[in-house]
Amino acid sequence: MKEPWKDRIGDFMAGKGFYIVLFLCVAAIGISGYYLLANLDTPSQELEVAGKVQVTVTPPPAEHSLSPQKPAVSTRPSPQSTARPSATPAPTRTPVPSAAQKETETSTAFVWPVEGETIHPYSVETLVYDQTMGDWRTHEGVDLAAPVGSTVCAAAAGTVVSVHLDDLMGTTVTVEHADGLRSVYANLAEETAVTEGATVQAGDPLGSVGESAIAESALAPHLHFALWQGDAPLDPGEYLPAS
Known part of the structure; x- marks a missing residue:
């Protein structure tokens, strides 16, 4: 009498099947490692850039001098600078006549x-x-x-x-x-x-x-x-x- 197919698969896996599965797993890991190493060894300049990046450089504004500009000085002398102020005459004191002077001046009046x-x-x-x-x-x-x-x-x-x-x-x-x-x-x-x-x-x-x-x-x-x-x-x- 033949064994059911489920029992056959179980016997197979219990025998040689375990090693076949283990081999497949190791092979898959090896293939994955190969492709990973291959991508790491590719030079960066060979990688394709998805899009171009446009960089706009705006020139800085012209620097303004913060130091005040000195006004132009005229070398031509002004009339006020050359003219001398007029001297204020000193007040004159009126002499007070003495009693004798008064008598002389008023004796005729x-x-x-x-x-x-x-x-x-x-x-x-x-x-x-x-x-x-x-x-x-x-x-x-x-x-x-x-x-x-x-x-x-x-x-x-x-x-x-x-x-x-x-x-x-x-x-x-x-x-x-x-x-x-x-x-x-x-x-x-x-x-x-x-x-x-x-x-x-x-x-x-x-x-x-x-x-x-x-x-x-x-x-x-x-x-x-x-x-x-x-x-x-x-x-x-x-x-x-x-x-």
Whole structure:
């Protein structure tokens, strides 16, 4: 009785078949190794490149200098560089005339308003005793003794700017002269020889000595004479001629 084909195959594999299969496996491994070694030994330049690679090289932008360019310097001199600045003149100082110079310069322009002795001097820096008020105070003028009714004259040429009755100094006449000088004549009689706006020359009559100044009533009859420039009193002795 014949064995089934399955049993035959099993017997074959149990016998010679095992070695046949082993041979086939070794052969397959050998063939695979051969082809692998063959591919490794092929030079790289012989391998076919699938596609061409195009490389575009963009040139770098032109370098710009970061250092600032120096402006062109003109060698032609400008008028300002060659011109010398004009020298500012030094201010000139106006010499202040001394008292002696004032007396010399004004002796021909000023005259004494009355002839008489000074009974109360000019004093603004030192206090002097006031007989009427009974205290020590400044005196912004000179008191020239003269009998009541004595003619009072303009000390210099000018314009009469005021004729009024002062509460303390009585009837008063003010004459304005050049350079802002003003001469004041107080303790006059009520009747005057001039009115406001009149032009007078040195020696022209203004009025007469009176007794109208209650602030100086303790003194003998006199003319109160003063000089002013602005709000500053001046010493009449520096302007009147030597007696």
